[in-house]
Amino acid sequence: MRSAYLHHETPTKPSSEVIIDLEARPSNWEVAPGRTVAAWTYNGQVPGPTIEAEVGDTVVVRLTNSLDEPTTIHWHGIRLPAAMDGTQVVQPLVQPGEMFEYRFTVPDAGTFWYHSHHNETVQMERGLYGALVVRDAGEVKVDRERLLMLDDMKLRRNGDFAKFGSWIEEHTGREGDVRLVNGKSEPTLDVAAGQVERWRVINASSARYVLLSIGGQEFFIVGTGGGLIEERVPVREVLLVPGDRADIVVGPFVEGAELFVNAMPYNRHTGKPKVERFATVRVGARRESVAVIPDRMRSIEPLAAPDATPNRVVTMSERLSLRRGTDFMINGEMHHNDKPVMVGELQIWDVVNASHMDHPFHLHGFFFQVLNVNGVAPAYRAWQDTVNVPPKGRVRIAWMPDDRPGFWMYHCHILEHHAGGMMANFAVVRPGEELMANGMTAHSWHA
Ligand code: C2O
Numbered sequence: 081m082r083s084a085y086l087h088h089e090t091p092t093k094p095s096s097e098v099i100i101d102l103e104a105r106p107s108n109w110e111v112a113p114g115r116t117v118a119a120w121t122y123n124g125q126v127p128g129p130t131i132e133a134e135v136g137d138t139v140v141v142r143l144t145n146s147l148d149e150p151t152t153i154h155w156h157g158i159r160l161p162a163a164m165d166g167t168q169v170v171q172p173l174v175q176p177g178e179m180f181e182y183r184f185t186v187p188d189a190g191t192f193w194y195h196s197h198h199n200e201t202v203q204m205e206r207g208l209y210g211a212l213v214v215r216d217a218g219e220v221k222v223d224r225e226r227l228l229m230l231d232d233m234k235l236r237r238n239g240d241f242a243k244f245g246s247w248i249e250e251h252t253g254r255e256g257d258v259r260l261v262n263g264k265s266e267p268t269l270d271v272a273a274g275q276v277e278r279w280r281v282i283n284a285s286s287a288r289y290v291l292l293s294i295g296g297q298e299f300f301i302v303g304t305g306g307g308l309i310e311e312r313v314p315v316r317e318v319l320l321v322p323g324d325r326a327d328i329v330v331g332p333f334v335e336g337a338e339l340f341v342n343a344m345p346y347n348r349h350t351g352k353p354k355v356e357r358f359a360t361v362r363v364g365a366r367r368e369s370v371a372v373i374p375d376r377m378r379s380i381e382p383l384a385a386p387d388a389t390p391n392r393v394v395t396m397s398e399r400l401s402l403r404r405g406t407d408f409m410i411n412g413e414m415h416h417n418d419k420p421v422m423v424g425e426l427q428i429w430d431v432v433n434a435s436h437m438d439h440p441f442h443l444h445g446f447f448f449q450v451l452n453v454n455g456v457a458p459a460y461r462a463w464q465d466t467v468n469v470p471p472k473g474r475v476r477i478a479w480m481p482d483d484r485p486g487f488w489m490y491h492c493h494i495l496e497h498h499a500g501g502m503m504a505n506f507a508v509v510r511p512g513e514e515l516m517a518n519g520m521t522a523h524s525w526h527a
């Protein structure tokens with residue numbers, strides 16, 4: 081994952097096909113020396129292979145299912161046609177022994193990822209995820225680029241996965257104490273002193289919120305889930321909720337230093353937060369830097385005024401259930417069917433959290449801009465597909481349904497909450513084609 085990233089000057093090559101075979105299969109995966117888990121993998125590795133493409137390329141993924149249960153793949157953050165989105169509403173489950181071909185063009189540069197979209201609480205926890213990196217000509221110039229895919233696994237002492245689906249786990253989401261970066265438990269990252277690196281950080285955890293710190297040092301946010309932001313933002317911490325990504329520029333570091341990449345305490349109202357380590361940065365001998373981060377990286381036009389009037393309210397809530405412990409709901413219903421959305425009609429949604437804990441809201445297939453959180457405009461403008469909604473809070477988002485009709489989905493990205501009902505399907509329809517969409521019945525919505 082190192083030097084191939086370094087010198088991507090100005091790719092002018094014509095768009096091409098990026099073809100990759102992914103086999104979902106059980107495989108023993110070593111998370112630490114001598115510690116192997118019975119993982120489910122793409123091509124025998126956790127994470128699965130990193131797919132790299134340039135804007136305009138066509139990505140072709142031939143998925144073979146060698147698991148004992150059905151699966152699908154969702155391309156998190158990619159603005160693709162509905163039919164390629166990987167949900168059960170748009171494709172049949174890929175049964176054991178079957179193949180399915182995903183084919184779509186990647187229109188945006190950024191840090192994306194792919195993951196199973198069936199029985200996710202088990203399939204993703206066991207390792208069925210990977211990164212999808214899309215580049216274009218306007219990238220920042222750094223000395224080195226790295227991908228950090230964060231995850232946690234809940235294992236027993238003997239290395240097996242702890243039993244799935246306890247009452248508490250279904251309520252708060254599954255967190256494990258084996259913290260992984262790129263499939264390895266608390267690795268050491270060797271960095272050269274004096275260098276500036278771009279880290280593409282992806283939170284692939286089932287439920288863990290990661291308030292990322294690098295030894296308390298300052299670093300810069302340069303991108304979010306929807307690619308670069310306008311200007312870099314200096315911070316000492318960045319919050320990555322499940323499903324989310326942050327592109328950060330780190331360094332230069334001082335020779336001989338050792339810093340911890342930690343998740344700082346973040347209270348999502350499910351228990352007492354503490355400092356937890358993901359990795360160690362070890363700074364070696366000094367090297368010259370050629371990095372150039374322009375003052376202005378991109379322009380992002382605002383979709384709407386910060387106080388624009390919402391045309392839809394999406395309420396996330398929970399209630400006690402005798403059957404399951406907790407029901408998770410959208411607009412008062414588990415596995416909700418929301419109203420259709422019209423192509424070309426600006427959407428202003430108030431996403432309301434009526435519950436007592438945080439929920440990461442994820443919209444499939446489209447980027448949104450956050451207009452305000454509890455009435456307060458965000459510190460910088462960005463394209464996103466995932467946003468945290470604080471307890472008893474309200475996040476106003478704006479998004480534009482472009483001409484990609486079909487069935488789409490939004491949900492809480494805490495996998496147990498999604499499975500427990502905090503999700504909705506809805507149609508994007510072309511004007512004049514409403515009846516067709518309404519006439520379609522939702523089969524197998526649930527999952
Ligand atoms: Cu990464 Cu339906 O989600």
Ligand code: CU
Nearest residue numbers: 439492494497
């Ligand atoms: Cu949730």
